[in-house]
Structure formats: structure tokens, C-alpha cells
Amino acid sequence: MLTIVFFAQTREIIDQSSLSLDFSPPLSDLEALRQQLASRGDKWDLALQRDKLLVAINQEMSPWDTPVKDGDEVAFFPPVTGG
Amino acid sequence: MIAIQQHDFDISDLYLQLTDSQLNPNGYGAIVTFVGKVRDFNQQQQVAAMSLEHYPGMTEKSLVEIVAQAKSRWPISQPIIIHRVGELLPGDQIVYIGVASAHRKAAFEACEFLIDYLKIKAPLWKKEQTENGYQWVDARETDRGAADRWTEQ
Numbered sequence: 411m412l413t414i415v416f417f418a419q420t421r422e423i424i425d426q427s428s429l430s431l432d433f434s435p436p437l438s439d440l441e442a443l444r445q446q447l448a449s450r451g452d453k454w455d456l457a458l459q460r461d462k463l464l465v466a467i468n469q470e471m472s473p474w475d476t477p478v479k480d481g482d483e484v485a486f487f488p489p490v491t492g493g
Numbered sequence: 494m495i496a497i498q499q500h501d502f503d504i505s506d507l508y509l510q511l512t513d514s515q516l517n518p519n520g521y522g523a524i525v526t527f528v529g530k531v532r533d534f535n536q537q538q539q540v541a542a543m544s545l546e547h548y549p550g551m552t553e554k555s556l557v558e559i560v561a562q563a564k565s566r567w568p569i570s571q572p573i574i575i576h577r578v579g580e581l582l583p584g585d586q587i588v589y590i591g592v593a594s595a596h597r598k599a600a601f602e603a604c605e606f607l608i609d610y611l612k613i614k615a616p617l618w619k620k621e622q623t624e625n626g627y628q629w630v631d632a633r634e635t636d637r638g639a640a641d642r643w644t645e646q
Contacts, residue, residue, distance in 0.1 A: 417548055418618035419629050466616070469551035485548060485616075489632030492545070492576060492617025493529055493588055493608060 411480065414447070416457070417487035423457035433480040440465050441474040443484060462488055494571070495556045497547060499579040502589055504528060507573055511591045521570060523597040525604040527590040533583035535630065538623040545578045545587070548616035552576070559610040563592075567599040572607060576617060609640045 412431045421427050437443060444465070448458040460474070466485040467476055478484065494510070504526065511524055531543050556574050563569065573591040581587060590607045594600040619630040 415548070417616065418546055418620075466548075466551060469548070469554050471555075471614070485551070487548070487616060488618065488629070490613065490616050491619045491630045491632050492547070492615045493612035493636075 412443075412478065413483045414443075415483065415485045417485065419488050420457045420463065420486050424453050433478075437478055439475050439477050440467065440472060440484065443478055444474070444486070447486075458486060464489060494573045494575075495553055495560065496575045497549070497552050497578055498575065499577060501577070501586060502575050504586075504589065507575070507589060507591055511570075511573060511593045520595060521593040522595050523600040524591065524593050525597070525600040526592070527588075527604050527608050528586055529588040529608070531581050531583050531585045531587055535621060535623075538621075538625065540583055540621045540623055542583075542622040543581045544620050544622075545576075545581065546618045546620070547576075547578050551616050555615045556611065559607060559614055562610070563603045563606050566606070567594065567603040569594045569599055569603045572603065574607065574611070576611070576615070578617070606643055609636075609643065612636045613640045 412433050413428065414431055415428045416424060416426065437446065444458050444460065448455045464471055464487055465474065466472060467478070468483055508524070508526070533540055560572055560574065563572065570593045573589065575589040577587050588611070590604050592600045592604045592607070594603065613636055620627055621630055
């Protein structure tokens with residue numbers, strides 16, 4: 411099982427803050443997961459455009475080719491604007 | 494100390510904590526603090542209010558990481574970082590960074606490093622209320638550039 415969480419604009423566009431996903435190989439990396447979620451519909455595709463999206467795996471920002479494994483928490487969000 | 498909180502902070506209390514000799518066993522001769530506040534304008538628009546969202550858990554973790562980097566780079570005591578979340582108004586304090594060191598150069602540099610890195614690493618997002626409604630604040634390239642400076646030296 412994967413836990414997927416969304417923040418800021420990303421969360422607002424899909425109108426959902428989290429979801430659980432059965433982990434089913436051959437899901438290989440974060441980019442594959444992004445594409446799988448983006449194919450859920452227009453809102454998902456819009457929210458998960460890669461050019462303005464960051465991704466964290468187990469609360470650590472990670473490159474798109476990072477492998478995903480069962481039990482991971484994956485977060486999608488826009489570039490951060492704190493401070 | 495690292496804290497993510499809704500309530501305001503009192504800089505005089507934090508100053509006392511920074512100068513607590515138990516936290517600075519090696520002594521200090523310089524204290525540098527930074528306070529970030531909510532502006533009442535952004536991108537030529539009046540800002541009436543702001544709300545700040547964060548990723549609980551990861552925010553704290555990312556700040557622990559940048560504090561560790563600062564401490565490995567400069568001889569500083571344990572810094573204090575406070576970031577507020579939730580609903581804020583123009584003029585409100587948002588963020589506090591406090592650093593103590595034996596000498597001013599390390600304290601100035603570490604403080605600037607901490608705020609520069611916080612701005613690109615900590616999962617926090619600002620949403621402003623303007624006359625055109627609510628809008629998310631765009632990330633700035635200049636913030637990325639400010640942080641990159643520290644790796645070019």
C-alpha cells in the first residue's frame with residue numbers, strides 16, 4: 411500500500427488531500443506513479459504537470475527516477491513559498 | 494529549537510533563550526536574528542490576508558536537516574527557527590531565525606544561510622487574499638538563486 415498526499419494548488423485542483431493506493435508492480439519510480447495518477451482525468455493531469463511540481467518520498471524531496479516501494483508515503487506539491 | 498506554530502512569537506523571549514549560557518557552553522559574542530513579516534503588497538496587489546499551509550512532519554524534518562548543515566559549516570550554537578502557519582494579516586510576524594556564535598561573521602552567515610535554505614527546502618506554501626480573490630504565491634527564481642550562492646563558494 412502507498413500513501414499519497416497532496417498540498418497547496420495540487421491538492422486544490424484535484425480536491426483531495428490524500429489517498430491510498432495498492433502497490434502493484436511494475437510501478438517503478440516516482441515518474442511512473444505521477445503518470446499513473448495523471449491519467450485519472452483532466453483535473454489530475456492538470457494538477458500533476460511535471461514542470462511545476464515537486465515530489466517527496468517519505469518526507470524527503472526526491473528526483474523523479476527514485477524507485478517507489480511498498481509502504482512509501484509520496485507527496486506531490488508545487489514549489490515551496492515559505493519564509 | 495524548531496517550531497511550526499499558529500500563534501505569534503515574542504522576540505524578547507527568544508533572545509533570552511539564545512543567550513542562555515547552558516545552550517552556549519562555549520560562550521558567544523554575537524547574536525544575529527531575522528524576523529520575516531507579512532507584506533501588505535505583492536506583485537503590485539494589495540494583500541488583505543494570508544494563509545500558510547505546510548506538510549506536517551516534513552517541515553520539521555527539513556528544518557532539522559538545514560540546521561545540521563549550518564552547524565557543520567559554522568561554529569554556532571543550536572539555532573532557533575520558528576515558522577507560523579494558518580491565517581495571518583499584513584504586518585504579522587511569519588518567521589524567526591536566531592543564531593548565536595563566538596563571532597559575528599559566523600552568526601550573520603549562518604542566519605542568512607538558514608533563511609535562504611528554508612525558503613527553498615521547507616514545505617510551506619503561502620496563499621494571499623487580494624482584491625482578485627485568493628491566490629497561491631508563486632515561487633521566485635531569486636530565492637533559488639539566493640540558496641544556490643551557498644554551494645558556489
